[in-house]
Amino acid sequence: MKRMFIYALLFLGTAILCLLAVYGITRYQLRQEEPIPNTILESETVPDMEGREALNQDGVHPAAQTVARVPEEEYFLVSEAGFLLVFCSDKSTICLYTHIPVTDFPEQERVRLMEGIWFPTMMDVYHYLESYTS
Template identity: 35%
Template structure:
């Protein structure tokens, strides 16, 4: 019986020691110091604004070229074939997704549009469209 008590006490002491050492290891004082340094650096004024009294000098423009966004091309077509919705790529040759959603779940006006095919720029917009009519 003394063996079991001594084994149980050894297990308890070992477990308590592991828990205490893990707690000590998780305390991370350098992380606190880094947060304090980061806060003090964010309060400081920019280097360009210190010497001059003008507010405009603080904002430096590196790239002065006019950037025009590229036009978004429609790259996915949602079409109803054989009573179900299918997503094709921009060439209409490759099936990207077979939805298993029946065409009968949609209103008659949308059924006509789906029979002709609806173009979408991204798959996320297709999922949004399908979710709006199925929920």
């Protein structure tokens, strides 16, 4: 009976050590995804008890502060080597590799994509791609 108890403790100890080792290994393999370039997250403001909007420590509405920092950026969607790429406004920095083949689009859109299409925001690019690929 004593041997069975010792074997059970050894088994439980080994199992716990293995679980801790797997947790330690996978913990360092998790990574945060990169945000989409030039995006700013906005937050909602909640009115206080008297119906006024909340102010931050500087006495400024958080939404007004966020709007002031929105960069004027444009994105250029173009077909290269049979796939679609999204470039930033300088036309040299690649913002997004889509891996979407041009053959998924109708002929009229292929001509436009060969020349390139400008979009004011990255969300507009996503909406355009979703409308033709889903």
